[in-house]
Amino acid sequence: MTARSDVPSSASTAAHAPSGAAGVAALVCRLLLGGLFVVSGLAKLTDPQLFAHAIKAFKILPDHLIVLSTFAVPWTELVIALFLILGWWTRAAGWLALLVLAAFTVGIASVLARGIHAECACFGAIKLLCTGPMGVCHLVRNAILMALAVCVGRMGGGSFGLDCCCRRD
Amino acid sequence: MKPQGTLVRVLALAGIGIVAGAVHSAFVPVTLRLSENGTDAPTPLGPDDHAAPRPGPAPDAPRPSDGTISPSSRSGSPFITSAQAKELIDAGETLIDARTIEQYREGHIDGAFHLSSADFSGGRTPELLRFFAKDQPLVIYCDGADCDASENLAIFLKQSGYRDLRVVKEGFPGLVALGLPVAKGDPS
Numbered sequence: 001m002t003a004r005s006d007v008p009s010s011a012s013t014a015a016h017a018p019s020g021a022a023g024v025a026a027l028v029c030r031l032l033l034g035g036l037f038v039v040s041g042l043a044k045l046t047d048p049q050l051f052a053h054a055i056k057a058f059k060i061l062p063d064h065l066i067v068l069s070t071f072a073v074p075w076t077e078l079v080i081a082l083f084l085i086l087g088w089w090t091r092a093a094g095w096l097a098l099l100v101l102a103a104f105t106v107g108i109a110s111v112l113a114r115g116i117h118a119e120c121a122c123f124g125a126i127k128l129l130c131t132g133p134m135g136v137c138h139l140v141r142n143a144i145l146m147a148l149a150v151c152v153g154r155m156g157g158g159s160f161g162l163d164c165c166c167r168r169d
Numbered sequence: 170m171k172p173q174g175t176l177v178r179v180l181a182l183a184g185i186g187i188v189a190g191a192v193h194s195a196f197v198p199v200t201l202r203l204s205e206n207g208t209d210a211p212t213p214l215g216p217d218d219h220a221a222p223r224p225g226p227a228p229d230a231p232r233p234s235d236g237t238i239s240p241s242s243r244s245g246s247p248f249i250t251s252a253q254a255k256e257l258i259d260a261g262e263t264l265i266d267a268r269t270i271e272q273y274r275e276g277h278i279d280g281a282f283h284l285s286s287a288d289f290s291g292g293r294t295p296e297l298l299r300f301f302a303k304d305q306p307l308v309i310y311c312d313g314a315d316c317d318a319s320e321n322l323a324i325f326l327k328q329s330g331y332r333d334l335r336v337v338k339e340g341f342p343g344l345v346a347l348g349l350p351v352a353k354g355d356p357s
Contacts, residue, residue, distance in 0.1 A: 045193075047290050049328075052199040053321040063201050071193040076186025083182060092178030099179070117269055117312055119287055133269045 018158050026158030027087075029151045033097055034084030036128075036145065041077035043124025044070075054121030058107045059114075076100060084152065087161015094152030101149055105142040108134050200324050203247050203336065247323060249308075249335045251343035257308050257335065258349065263301060267311045267322040268341065270356075278310070278341070279350040285318060289325040298329065306333040313340035 018026045044051040052070040055061060061069060077100065083093035104122065111118055111134050120134045130137035157163040249257075258264055264281040266273050273283045288295040301307060307326060311318035323334045337343060345351060 047292075048197055048199050049325070050286055050290050052201060053286050053317065053324075056201055056317055056321070059315075066201060067194055067199055068187075068191060070190075070199055071197070072187045072190025075189035075193065076183060079182050079186045079189070089178045089182065092175050092182055095175065096179045096182050099183075116315060117272060118318075119269060119285070124290065132271050 018155050020159075022155065023159035026090075026152070026155040027160045029148055029155065030084045030087060030090055030094070030157060030161070033094070033145070033148050033152055034081045037077045037081035037084065037097065039126065039128075040123050041074040041081060043126055044074035044077070044121065047121075047124050050124065051121050054119065057116065057118035058111055059116065060107060060110065073100070087157030087163055090157035090161055090163050091153050094149050094154075094156075098146055098149035098153060101142050101146045105139060105146070108138050108142065112136075112139075200328070203320055203323050203327070203334075247334050247336050248338050251337060251339040251347050254308050254310070254335065254337040254344060255347050255349060257306060258344075262306045262308055265307055265309045265322070266341070267309050267318040268316070269318075272312075272341075274353065274355060276351045276353050278344050279352040281310075283356040284322060286321045286325055289329075294329065298326075301331070303330045304332055306335060307331060308335045308337060310337040310340045310344060313342050314338060316340055 048070050051074070052066055055066045055069050055073075056063075076096070080093045080097050080100070083089050084097070108120070117133050119132075120130065120138050122128070122138065129141050254264075258278070258280075264278055266277045266281040266283050267285055268277075269285070270283060273281075277283070282297055284295055284297055288297075309319040309322055309326075311322075319336045319340065323336050326334055339346075
């Protein structure tokens with residue numbers, strides 16, 4: 001009996017999934033990014049009023065989109081986190097994390113360019129690395145997280161994710 | 170995995186998040202604006218509401234002592250001009266700086282307390298509120314026309330039961346322009 005040509009063999013899956021030190025690095029990257037997105041999503045959902053005001057401070061979206069974003073952003077973060085931690089659809093979750101982070105970064109840069117003083121509710125009331133109003137620190141932090149997301153998007157879930165077990169991605 | 174397949178998965182994950190958020194938003198209300206009559210508004214104010222604030226109750230109006238709120242303050246707009254704010258401040262009403270703590274340290278209207286929306290995070294009640302009666306006028310300012318911090322704080326205070334809230338639309342620059350003294354340093 002021969003294997004179907006559209007189902008990857010164990011050898012080809014192993015070739016795509018990082019193993020050894022690279023597999024451990026992929027695991028660390030996705031768990032770190034997934035953990036941060038869990039914290040970020042839960043913190044925002046715990047305090048939707050505060051996050052809504054934070055989005056309002058960007059002065060980019062109309063009110064009805066602010067209300068939708070208040071809940072859609074943290075839920076998207078939690079979905080990303082779940083898939084990253086499980087290592088399932090890891091590349092897709094990594095690239096979506098990059099898109100979300102890029103959107104935040106553009107928003108923060110826009111606020112800075114317009115000289116608006118606003119607090120960052122990026123992690124709800126938790127101040128991760130950066131304190132005070134939105135500034136260059138927040139841009140640098142996001143750049144680091146975006147680099148992490150690129151790593152996850154390129155490496156995938158590694159040897160320890162469901163992607164590897166399911167022979168997908 | 171082909172790039173198209175990854176793109177489909179990215180869209181699928183984003184779709185799950187957006188649908189979950191849309192459903193959640195239908196059950197949990199958030200308030201973005203104070204309405205002109207001082208109540209939380211489910212719909213946004215129009216541009217004219219900010220451009221032409223209506224006068225609030227007379228600053229020297231007697232404050233009700235029985236815990237009720239006067240009809241004038243109940244129906245008055247929460248948005249006041251710097252001149253109206255100055256009259257209230259001169260009459261000894263409580264002034265709150267809703268800007269960031271860094272801005273407060275750099276300079277605030279003398280006698281202003283510092284309080285911001287972040288102080289309400291996680292459902293907390295700021296310690297400072299123990300000193301404010303629910304029916305006393307609270308005059309709130311931030312950076313001015315482009316700043317939402319004072320209105321945001323007023324929404325949290327309204328949800329905490331405070332009924333007589335005045336938001337100074339011209340904010341700190343407007344009050345300074347009227348000659349109110351500026352102090353520096355941490356909140357006392």
